Amino acid sequence: MxxxxxxxxxxxxxxxxxxxxxxxxxxxxxxxxxxxxxxxxxxxxxxxxxxxxxxxxxxxxHPEPDEAQARALAERAVREIPPKVRHYAAIMGLRPTGIRITSARTRFGSCSGKNSLCFSWRLMEYPEEAVDYVVVHELAHIVHKNHGPDFWALVGQYMPDYKRRRALLRK
Structure with missing residues (x-):
């Protein structure tokens, strides 16, 4: 039993x-x-x-990073993700209301109903192309709060190779 x-x-x-x-x-x-x-x-x-x-x-x-590794990844996320969000937000003509770095295990990013973006520091364990994809993905949720065809069209407009980049997160 x-x-x-x-x-x-x-x-x-x-x-x-x-x-x-x-x-x-x-x-x-x-x-x-x-x-x-x-x-x-x-x-x-x-x-x-x-x-x-x-x-x-x-x-x-995918072993869990030790405390020092986790802290280093979190510090790197705080340094690198906000500038990426500002860069892509400017290109897409969007304005998130906030950016937070979390230790979420089950999702790399999220967009609240009030357009505040959260990103997990665990994302920093993936290639930069994948990080950029998650940033564009979450920014697109400011316009479309779902994963419908219009959402994917918007993601594809700013990142035509998003499917390849998304696949990097599954490896």
Whole structure:
């Protein structure tokens, strides 16, 4: 039987999640019997095993930077990303309301509803072409708050090779 953390809440369904830290978390309704939860986990044992293997592979391929490396990457992001945002914002005729550097793990950038941009310092582990793509991508969200055809047309207008650059983030 797979070991797991159980989180009960006022939900109606069961779900299982494998985290980056290789923890298995099962979310369940408040009053669901433990045997039903165990049965659910057993039924999903193959998926859990594959997800754990995938997370271990990712961890080996992309080890977490140590504290000094993380600080150096964050300092570099603070130095390099704001000038890139100013450069592309001027070209695109856009004005973000703010720029922040974060330690987000699951996304390289975001654009708030109020047009403030956030970028993860982890982006600095990728080639400069990929960083430029993320900057243009987030700036385009000032105009289009979705990933519809008009959004991609705007990104492509200022970065015709954006698909190649985006692929760099997946390596």
């Amino acid at each position: 797979t070991e797991y953390e159980l989180v009960r809440s006022r939900r109606k369904t069961l779900s299982v999640q494998v985290t980056r830290e290789c923890r298995v978390i099962v979310r369940a309704p408040l009053r669901l019997a433990k045997r039903e939860i165990d049965r659910f986990v057993s039924e999903h044992a193959d998926w859990i095993a594959r997800a754990l293997a995938h997370q271990r592979t990712l961890a080996e391929a």
